[in-house]
Amino acid sequence: MTFRSVCRTLITVCLFAGLFGCASAPGRDPRDPFEPFNRSMESFNDTLDGAVLKPVAMVYRDVTPDPLRTAVGNFFGNLSDVWSTLNTAMQLRVEDTVINALRLGFNTLFGFGGLLDIASEMNLYRSPADFGQTLGYWGVPAGPYLVLPILGPSTVRDTLGRSVEARGDLVLGLDHVPTRNSLYALRAVETRANLLRASSVLDEAALDKYSFTREVFLSRRQSAIEAQRHRDEN
Amino acid sequence: MNRRTWSARLLVCMCVPAFALGAFAPAHATVEGPDALIKRVATEVLDTVKADPSMQAGDMQKVMALVDTKIMPNVNFERMTASAVGRFWRQATPEQQKQLQTEFKTLLVRTYSGALSQVKDQSLSFRPLRAAPTDTEVVVRSEVRGRGDPVQLDYRLEKADSGWKIYDLNVMGVWLVETYRTQFSQEITANGIDGLIASLAKRNRANNAKAG
Secondary structure, three states: OOHHHHHHHHHHHHHHHHHHHHHOOOOOOOOOOOHHHHHHHHHHHHHHHHHHHHHHHHHHHHHOOHHHHHHHHHHHHHHHHHHHHHHHHHOOOHHHHHHHHHHHHHHHHHOOOOOOOHHHHOOOOOOOOOHHHHHHHOOOOOOOEEEEOOOEEEEHHHHHHHHHHHHOOOOOOOOOHHHHHHHHHHHHHHHHHHOHHHHHHHHHHOOOHHHHHHHHHHHHHHHHHHHHHHHHHO | OOOOOHHHHHHHHHHHHHHHHHOOOOOOOOOOOHHHHHHHHHHHHHHHHHHOHHHHOOOHHHHHHHHHHHHHHHEOHHHHHHHHHHHHHHHOOHHHHHHHHHHHHHHHHHHHHHHHOOOOOOEEEEOOOOOOOOOOEEEEEEEEEOOOOOEEEEEEEEEEOOEEEEEEEEEOOEEHHHHHHHHHHHHHHHHHHHHHHHHHHHHHHHHHHHHO
16 A cells, blocks of 8 residues: 555544544534544553553663664655745745755755754754645645554545645655665654653643644644745735 | 744844843833733743752652742733633532632643653743734743754633733644643543543642652
């Protein structure tokens, strides 16, 4: 199965699960009609994370020397700058696009393929942007909140954006399968290791982790999109 | 997310020293501005944590004491709690209001300290304040820079007789009070105000046990 068809199946499954789960509880958040499904998906993710990804990420954090971790982070960050550049361009953010493109150029050419982040040293900071955000910028509504298996919090719109981006993913596009799989796994572990602190803060801050995560995710997405629209008005 | 242009940045670099020299003359007699207050307190706290190895090693009691003495005096905690509890606040007895404040404060100091103890090589950068001198409510915008993406950190402040007070905090585009309002109303709808107090207390006990 291609990633695309996986995504399509997921969306279908999610939509149906949501429809069947719609019967209960008044006073539910209108942005989250699939709450029962999402909750069970989140607890599935948490179990999986606790059993596999988190322990691996902790070991990775503890055994990897700092410079190496920075290099790994920089490398994947540089790859993500490709998509960010395209998306800031599609959101007509001229200055952010120029800076993102400069970052990409400098880091790829002079930073050994992105292992060094010399652009940040030059005060050229990244403006992350993704396709879901671009869709939002052009007025596509977020749609219902959706917790995806393994990938976590999302919305229907962002899932769509993600599936489009996955087709252009530079790591997933590699022909050499062992390299592709290793890089894919390394990226997942690196990402999770970066979130270790955040997830421990989240654990301590929330009364109900599910609704807390949902609130944080939705407000963050919304405010990032609104900031761009607001900028256009000024 | 707006980023200033290079030329603007250059201009700022040149103008700030000139302005600072010019501003040297007027005395500090007036009330400290909201941006100056945030800048002073945040820098002080960050520098203290950076300079103290035991705080970075996770001495939570010490970090919490720092937050308590440096930051909390500049926070209007009653307003913060009241707006997080929302419409239920008026239904709460004075005793319940007091308990809500105590438990919520413990929770926030604890989580804030947890985040603070992770500070290593980060630095703060402030955006220029966009407010009229007559404004009594302002937003001070800043960014924490370090490894990885810059983290947006904004503060809402109100002018009180004793100076400016913080009443809400925005981390990465998420307002704290709003986030807790959903949590709180969910709990109150299910278990009432006492239920919320109990669940806050339970959360705090669990956090404390983890701190060891």
